[in-house]
Amino acid sequence: xxxxxxxxxxxxxxxxxxxxxxxxxxxxxxxxxxxxxxxxxxxxxxxxxxxxxxxxxxxxxxxxxxxxxxxxxxxxxxxxxxxxxxxxxxxxxxxxxxxxxxxxxxxxxxxxxxxxxxxxxxxxxxxxx
Amino acid sequence: xxxxxxxxxxxxxxxxxxxxxxxxxxxxxxxxxxxxxxxxxxxxxxxxxxxxxxxxxxxxxxxxxxxxxxxxxxxxxxxxxxxxxxxxxxxxxxxxxxxxxxxxxxxxxxxxxxxxxxxxxxxxxxxxxxxxxxxxxxxxxxxxxxxxxxxxxxxxxxxxxxxxxxxxxxxxxxxxxxxxxxxxxxxxxxxxxxxxxxxxxxxxxxxxxxxxxxxxxxxxxxxxxxxxxxxxxxxxxxxxxxxxxxxxxxxx
Numbered sequence: 001x002x003x004x005x006x007x008x009x010x011x012x013x014x015x016x017x018x019x020x021x022x023x024x025x026x027x028x029x030x031x032x033x034x035x036x037x038x039x040x041x042x043x044x045x046x047x048x049x050x051x052x053x054x055x056x057x058x059x060x061x062x063x064x065x066x067x068x069x070x071x072x073x074x075x076x077x078x079x080x081x082x083x084x085x086x087x088x089x090x091x092x093x094x095x096x097x098x099x100x101x102x103x104x105x106x107x108x109x110x111x112x113x114x115x116x117x118x119x120x121x122x123x124x125x126x127x128x129x
Numbered sequence: 130x131x132x133x134x135x136x137x138x139x140x141x142x143x144x145x146x147x148x149x150x151x152x153x154x155x156x157x158x159x160x161x162x163x164x165x166x167x168x169x170x171x172x173x174x175x176x177x178x179x180x181x182x183x184x185x186x187x188x189x190x191x192x193x194x195x196x197x198x199x200x201x202x203x204x205x206x207x208x209x210x211x212x213x214x215x216x217x218x219x220x221x222x223x224x225x226x227x228x229x230x231x232x233x234x235x236x237x238x239x240x241x242x243x244x245x246x247x248x249x250x251x252x253x254x255x256x257x258x259x260x261x262x263x264x265x266x267x268x269x270x271x272x273x274x275x276x277x278x279x280x281x282x283x284x285x286x287x288x289x290x291x292x293x294x295x296x297x298x299x300x301x302x303x304x305x306x307x308x309x310x311x312x313x314x315x316x317x318x319x320x321x322x323x324x325x326x327x328x329x330x331x332x333x334x335x336x337x338x339x340x341x342x343x344x345x346x347x348x349x350x351x352x353x354x355x356x357x358x359x360x361x362x363x364x365x366x367x368x369x370x371x372x373x374x375x376x377x378x379x380x381x
């Protein structure tokens with residue numbers, strides 16, 4: 001029970017990721033597949049951000065940090081007081097890139113609809129053969 | 130297919146659950162992710178770059194290459210959307226939904242007035258987010274998306290043509306190129322000035338009244354502006370193409 005509660009962030013990300021994966025594998029509609037892909041991406045983002053979290057830590061922005069020089073007397077920064085900035089950096093770009101790739105995916109879907117008049121995978125395959 | 134898919138997903142999920150036991154607990158400050166590189170970023174970033182926002186410092190300085198190519202990915206995505214959808218000639222659209230008539234486009238006075246009032250402030254805030262990204266949450270990506278969203282809001286409430294009058298297709302493509310060029314250009318400038326690509330310390334020789342550390346901060350501001358311009362243009366390009374099926378007509 002302790003272990004279940006201590007790692008609930010992983011259960012949530014696994015659940016979300018599997019929902020996305022299932023949608024990508026078994027849904028026939030292409031838009032539903034794209035929605036599944038986005039849920040999958042959200043799960044990854046949640047995973048990364050939750051890995052960077054620290055208890056009793058604040059956002060990775062220095063308080064009263066106005067650059068160097070004026071604060072020579074600043075004591076050594078407490079590493080435990082700030083959350084890990086690296087996952088935030090990685091996910092910040094990943095979110096914008098995921099929007100851009102979503103745009104490309106939707107453009108391809110629009111083009112497919114223009115060509116075949118349907119978004120159901122099996123109907124498109126029938127028309128191709 | 131459904132059953133097979135469910136079995137595959139259940140199996141993968143089971144493997145992940147088993148693997149999760151080895152992961153560090155929630156909020157563990159001694160987890161592997163927080164012990165190797167991250168303490169260096171937290172303790173030294175402000176001394177090395179004069180930027181209190183560690184996320185911006187890591188994004189634009191320590192991981193400058195990564196961010197440049199992420200911007201390139203976004204740029205490529207925008208160009209791909211244009212290539213896939215854009216049609217300049219009035220071709221036949223086999224499965225196009227029938228064109229909507231004017232009475233379907235709404236002309237609601239309240240939304241239009243509110244949006245007209247709101248858009249300048251959204252853009253102002255977006256510029257603040259870009260410019261103040263060193264000291265508060267924000268940066269080029271966030272501010273760029275906000276700027277793009279302000280134009281998209283305009284396109285939704287009025288129509289696409291109104292928004293494109295403000296920021297036309299050619300201008301958009303030019304801006305996307307310019308944004309990426311600013312980023313790569315600042316990187317190349319550092320190279321020309323005698324240091325490594327994207328090593329902002331080199332900028333002291335052209336920036337007056339600054340030192341090696343502050344030059345990092347200024348260089349980051351420069352590339353954040355480039356990122357913001359590129360992201361804004363690409364967001365508008367993607368929306369305009371998707372909303373009008375590549376025709377740049379009235380849109381949604």
